[in-house]
Amino acid sequence: METIVFALLNGVIYGLLLFMLSSGLTLIFSMMGVLNFAHASFYMLGAYFAFTISGSSSFWIALFIAPVLVGLVGAVVERYGLRKVHANGHVAELLFTFGLAYLIEEVVKIVYGKTSVDYRIPDLLDFPAFTIYGASFPAYRIFMLFVAIGMLVGLWVLLKKTRAGLIIQAALTHPHMVGHLGHNVPLIFMTVFGIGCALAGLAGVIGGNIFVTDPAMAVQMGPIVFVVVVVGGIGSLEGAFLASLLIGLLQNFAVGISASFGEIFGFLGLSTTSELGSITISSLAPMLPFLLLVLMLIFRPRGLMGEQEL
Amino acid sequence: MTIKTAALAAAVSVVAVTAASADTIKFAFIDPLSGPFGPSGEAAYTTFQLAAEKINEAGGVNGDMIEVTGYDNKINPKESLVQLQKAIDSGARYILQGNGSSVASAIIDAVEKHNKRNPGEEVLFFNYAAVTPAFTNERCSFWHFRFDAHADMKMNAITDYIKGNEDIKKVYLIGQDYIFGEAVAAAAEGQLGEKRPDIEIVGNELHPLGKVKDFTPYIQKIIASEADAVITGNWGADMQLLMKAAGSSGSDIPYFTFYGGSLGAVSSLGEASIGQLHQVTEGITNQDASDEQYALIEEYKERFPTYDYYYHRAFNTLNMFDMAAEKAGSADPIAVAKALEGLTMEQAYGTVTMRAEDHQAQQPLFISTVSDDVKYGVDNIDLGWKLVEGGEISAEAASAPTTCEMERPE
Amino acid sequence: MSNATTTIESLQPSSAAKFRQRTLPILIFAAVIFAIPMTDPSRTMYSLMHQIGINIVFALSYNMILGKAGLLSFGHAVYFGLGGYFCMHVLGWIEDGVGPFGNYPVFFLPLLGFGGGALAGAVIGWPSCRKAGTTFAMISLGVAELIAAAGFMFDSLFGGEEGISGDRMNGPEMFGLSLGPIDEVYWFIAFWTVVGVIGMFAFTRTPLGKLSEATRDNPQRVQFIGYNPQQVRYLVFIIAGGFAGMAGGMAAVNYEIFTPESLSLIPSGFVLIMAYVGGITYFAGPIMGAILLTYMQSMMSDFTEAWLLYLGLMFVAIVMYAPRGIAGIVFGFVDGIRGGNAGAYFTAWIIRLVGCLLMLLGAIVLIEMSVRWSNGYGEVFEPFGLHLGHTNVLTWILIIVPLVAGGYILRRASREEEEGAA
Incomplete structure (x- = not known):
């Protein structure tokens, strides 16, 4: 019972963090067709900016300022980098972001040092919210939950209820038509890229202090974000949301299962002492998202909720 | 493009200062100096450089100066072999390496082949941190010397401490899912069964190497198992993230680690690490020591403010080399290797002996935990390491038997 | 034809x-x-x-x-x-x-x-x-x-x-x-x-x-x-x-x-x-x-020690400005020299090369200085006997002047090329 409760709680919270990280990428990917390899780097920038700002003022100011700064950096990258590369096709765009991720990491090392920085949870939230089965549940995680839900609602309102959102949605699928209607499509692209990066930055602000803020944090988060976007499906924020929760829950439930292959497939004659048989489900947990990615692409290439195939 | 590279090389080569003269003894430090593992390599590199300077200031080795040159292997075994070749060609006869058993294994192998294929040009490998027990057991080599305690010895220290602690009845093992993590778990199980048969191992968990972002579910499994202590061999991000999740769960189970003292682990945990995070090392800065040792610690911190005095064994390595070379009267690798065998040295935290059978240094080990009442902090915060009561483990208690059957050159 | x-x-x-x-x-x-x-x-x-x-x-x-x-x-x-x-x-x-x-x-x-x-x-x-x-x-x-x-x-x-x-x-x-x-x-x-x-x-x-x-x-x-x-x-x-x-x-x-x-x-x-x-x-x-x-x-x-940064810069520069890679540069040069107006092509090429080298110089000084400053070991970038610390005015001159000059040259060169093409 307690395993299930823990897995649910952690799975939902981890899934929501993943969603914050990947919602921006879904927007960017669906509109521009670019798989932004540097997306996790913007997540890292968010954490570092928040570290600097909260050092000189407070965490609450950083919570608002840092994502805006990251968004501005993203907009500059789109305007002076990506737009120029756009003419050379998608592979060039993708490789540009690939190189950018390298550059951001090295520059962060020079500016902030090569080791992790001491980015802490604000004192106001540094207490256990409640205790179940002997383990206390930090209040900060509840706070994460609210930020993520707030962001989800905000994004939904922006896209579905405002005029700007309608234009963005139209530009996602029919950029040329939107252009013919007199809208400035490059500006829309730049805005969306900026917003996407700002969302990643926000994830960095609230994720950086619960995990570790160091120059390797982008590399560690990088591939899993793609999994969410692809599994969720192109152009579908709902899909990304479902995929994030699915992956969060999948990983957390798998950790709770200590059974090994040998025990499960024992009826096939697999021994628990053999190399294959001794592998436990819980040790495979972090690999499950990639397995899901491969299977999804093979059997359902448009993802959970995608409108078109990749 | 070649023009550009040449210009670049010309422009930057001026930076690289290599003062080679006839009477320098060249040491090649082959470890990561860039990329994600760069900091851990650099922390050791700076320590070796200070150690070499100290020896040179005191008159050098038989009057010759030691020079330690860094070779960046990007923690890749194949790249290490290229760097090894570069080092040998530049005249280095002594190799220093420690980060990653995969690299150490490749270097042991390559050094053996090199020495066999190029007689008269022998090279010695001083391993300062790769802890796979096999290197001084079934895979032992005359050309390899290890100055760090290996995994089984460190585990010996931990289990010895647990033996004397009656409160601990249930132990949880967690580690990385690869050969090292498995070896640590097996050693813990075996040794606890021998020393404290009443202890129950309530969990033995392996997770993939460097893939887990959130350790909270693992921590909750640990709490649910009602363990009194956790033993882990985790290092790097896996170590930091594990402890971070443990800290925020509010539990106060002690964690016995090999690498709790690695860069950034204490600062990322903060106050939650006090009395909870334990490590086993060959000495800590806050231990009682001579004034010279304190002066040395302070000098290191002043010169290299990013890092802390952690690799005490770098001093042991070069000082023992100094002793051996003076005993042999030459810096020839074979003579030095023979002189090193069985050599005993008094150092700041006790006596260290290089066991002749397997070239494994025998030294006292210490269990320490984080405290806010210390002389020297780490990671540039006020927290630092403090010995725990009964945490001094003698060299004999930490020692492990060897199966080494060494082939010696004539 | x-x-x-x-x-x-x-x-x-x-x-x-x-x-x-x-x-x-x-x-x-x-x-x-x-x-x-x-x-x-x-x-x-x-x-x-x-x-x-x-x-x-x-x-x-x-x-x-x-x-x-x-x-x-x-x-x-x-x-x-x-x-x-x-x-x-x-x-x-x-x-x-x-x-x-x-x-x-x-x-x-x-x-x-x-x-x-x-x-x-x-x-x-x-x-x-x-x-x-x-x-x-x-x-x-x-x-x-x-x-x-x-x-x-x-x-x-x-x-x-x-x-x-x-x-x-x-x-x-x-x-x-x-x-x-x-x-x-x-x-x-x-x-x-x-x-x-x-x-x-x-x-x-x-x-x-x-x-x-x-x-x-x-x-x-x-x-x-x-x-x-x-x-x-x-x-x-x-x-x-x-x-x-x-x-x-x-x-x-x-x-x-x-x-x-x-x-x-x-x-x-x-x-x-x-x-x-x-x-x-x-x-x-x-x-x-x-x-x-x-x-x-x-x-x-x-x-x-900043070689990864140089590698990243080179990669991004190639993706942005030379999508056909080094081979594209080399073969483009060979074709240009063998083409009709070799002299003019060669001059244009040299101008570009000078622009690139100037920018490279500025970038190297900036990176090498920053890396040492960031390490905090008190080391200073000292090429050709110069003492280029972050407090030295000369350092900043050596960074800004080549970067601006190189950027200007390259910009002009590409504008001229566009005009020539049009």
Whole structure:
């Protein structure tokens, strides 16, 4: 019972963090067709900016300022980098972001040092919210939950209820038509890229202090974000949301299962002492998202909720 | 493009200062100096450089100066072999390496082949941190010397401490899912069964190497198992993230680690690490020591403010080399290797002996935990390491038997 | 051309052109390979050249799928690694003299690597080659992550963290080469590099090679003329996996060790950078990329600890300003010089070069100064006896002036070119 409760709680919270990280990428990917390899780097920038700002003022100011700064950096990258590369096709765009991720990491090392920085949870939230089965549940995680839900609602309102959102949605699928209607499509692209990066930055602000803020944090988060976007499906924020929760829950439930292959497939004659048989489900947990990615692409290439195939 | 590279090389080569003269003894430090593992390599590199300077200031080795040159292997075994070749060609006869058993294994192998294929040009490998027990057991080599305690010895220290602690009845093992993590778990199980048969191992968990972002579910499994202590061999991000999740769960189970003292682990945990995070090392800065040792610690911190005095064994390595070379009267690798065998040295935290059978240094080990009442902090915060009561483990208690059957050159 | 219709014969290259474009480069390549040992290189140079040879084959095999078939893969090191691992196991069997390969000559090990890589390509390629584009890229990423994780789980196959090591000096000797000393290994690497280069060049001339380019450009049309693009991609993928495995076999003999990290995303990313920096639209591009990047990887870290930053800058600059890579720059230069207005072209080229060098100078001073400042060891960047600390005004002059001047020159040059084109 307690395993299930823990897995649910952690799975939902981890899934929501993943969603914050990947919602921006879904927007960017669906509109521009670019798989932004540097997306996790913007997540890292968010954490570092928040570290600097909260050092000189407070965490609450950083919570608002840092994502805006990251968004501005993203907009500059789109305007002076990506737009120029756009003419050379998608592979060039993708490789540009690939190189950018390298550059951001090295520059962060020079500016902030090569080791992790001491980015802490604000004192106001540094207490256990409640205790179940002997383990206390930090209040900060509840706070994460609210930020993520707030962001989800905000994004939904922006896209579905405002005029700007309608234009963005139209530009996602029919950029040329939107252009013919007199809208400035490059500006829309730049805005969306900026917003996407700002969302990643926000994830960095609230994720950086619960995990570790160091120059390797982008590399560690990088591939899993793609999994969410692809599994969720192109152009579908709902899909990304479902995929994030699915992956969060999948990983957390798998950790709770200590059974090994040998025990499960024992009826096939697999021994628990053999190399294959001794592998436990819980040790495979972090690999499950990639397995899901491969299977999804093979059997359902448009993802959970995608409108078109990749 | 070649023009550009040449210009670049010309422009930057001026930076690289290599003062080679006839009477320098060249040491090649082959470890990561860039990329994600760069900091851990650099922390050791700076320590070796200070150690070499100290020896040179005191008159050098038989009057010759030691020079330690860094070779960046990007923690890749194949790249290490290229760097090894570069080092040998530049005249280095002594190799220093420690980060990653995969690299150490490749270097042991390559050094053996090199020495066999190029007689008269022998090279010695001083391993300062790769802890796979096999290197001084079934895979032992005359050309390899290890100055760090290996995994089984460190585990010996931990289990010895647990033996004397009656409160601990249930132990949880967690580690990385690869050969090292498995070896640590097996050693813990075996040794606890021998020393404290009443202890129950309530969990033995392996997770993939460097893939887990959130350790909270693992921590909750640990709490649910009602363990009194956790033993882990985790290092790097896996170590930091594990402890971070443990800290925020509010539990106060002690964690016995090999690498709790690695860069950034204490600062990322903060106050939650006090009395909870334990490590086993060959000495800590806050231990009682001579004034010279304190002066040395302070000098290191002043010169290299990013890092802390952690690799005490770098001093042991070069000082023992100094002793051996003076005993042999030459810096020839074979003579030095023979002189090193069985050599005993008094150092700041006790006596260290290089066991002749397997070239494994025998030294006292210490269990320490984080405290806010210390002389020297780490990671540039006020927290630092403090010995725990009964945490001094003698060299004999930490020692492990060897199966080494060494082939010696004539 | 005034005549609108040309016959097939007149489109065919003359025999002189054939010689110049096909035979001559290979002859020069072979001559260079034979000339290198005459210069009595150091062992460091030998081991560097061995690494370059392996990477040439690896990068070319990668370009078979990226450049020729248009498939972007993030997991090509999987085939390199699996081929190499298979060879390491064979090396062990040769040492023990057991199994069907107990008497196999080590010299021909890369052939088995080819087989291993091709087999892996055939198994993994089956589900992944059905789609091109992003689908393919993402599947390759997922598969690479899974295989790399498996590398650490199955110790009997991959040897765990320490990997598998072996000894190449066993089994029957071929061509009188014991393969012990490093200069004997040179001939082994040289032989297989030449075999790989010629083999992959020959592949581009086959109908399948041509079809793969057609599938890249327009899969529908390929289908219309009666071929199955999926099958074409699959076959090319298998062969590319084979050549990658061959490179793995060369690496197995050269290093005598294979570790699971050679299956991971890092070498996969590196081969992508090698091929792209060299230029994926040219056959010779990946060769140039392999030479340059291998050199940078092994040698540049001696000069500067910020070598990764330079690598990143170079990569981004190439993606943004020279998408056809180094080969594009080199061949563009050659074509320009041989074109009508050589003098003007040469002047324009020199102006650009000056602009690039100025910017490079500013960037180097900035980076080297910042790195030392950031370390806080009190070291100072001191080129040519200058003392360039971050508090020195001269430092900032040396950073800003070349950057601005170089940027201005390049901007003007590109504007003039646009005007000239218009």
